[in-house]
Amino acid sequence: MKKEIEFKKENSYRFIYDEEPTDDQLHQIMKEVGIDVRKRAEIANKKFEDELQQLCLLKGKQQL
Secondary structure (H helix, E strand, O other): OOOOEEOOOOOOOEEEOOEOOOHHHHHHHHHHHHHHHHHHHHHHHHHHHHHHHHHHHHHHHHHO
8 A cells, every 4th residue: 555645736746655756856845845834934923923912912901
């Protein structure tokens, strides 16, 4: 039984245990992963900053 992971991108590749990606495919995969990670980090940072700002506002109201 072969385990597969499929990337649904324009230049897709399926990871199969008995096949290695080419250098170009690996480069493209890593590039796409990097883009995705940066997007997710931006979203997480924005969410954290928003929550921190809300917490500061609530804390400030409690001290009044």
